[in-house]
């Protein structure tokens with residue numbers, strides 16, 4: 001049978017919830033959009049691992065141990081204190097160009113990420129420019145290659 005098969009968290013170990021108390025979403029409906037997920041092989045063992053972003057300290061990194069089994073390694077990976085932050089988006093990418101994946105996430109205030117991206121790009125001699133000021137919905141904040149690099 002083609003398609004997806006539901007796998008119980010008790011079977012996979014991939015148990016995660018992102019609770020949003022009414023006191024928070026009554027004042028910020030955007031929180032109801034969810035917080036995001038990113039995947040990548042963070043430990044280089046060939047298995048794709050999973051980071052789930054969450055609010056109020058619920059973010060978690062799960063190591064794929066093969067055979068559809070995952071283990072929560074948030075604290076073991078040194079993310080214990082960082083995972084207590086609110087995360088409203090996440091990505092795994094080699095932002096510093098050293099060959100391994102780096103974990104980034106967006107908090108309600110994304111400016112620390114902006115500063116980190118700017119510093120990483122400068123350290124790796126990657127030309128990027130700020131592509132938005134979030135003053136309009138169309139031009140959301142983002143990084144981009146300089147316009148002069150496009151044909």
Ligand SMILES: [Ca+2]
Nearest residue numbers: 041043045047
């Ligand atoms: Ca892995």
Ligand SMILES: [Ca+2]
Nearest residue numbers: 094096098100
């Ligand atoms: Ca890296």
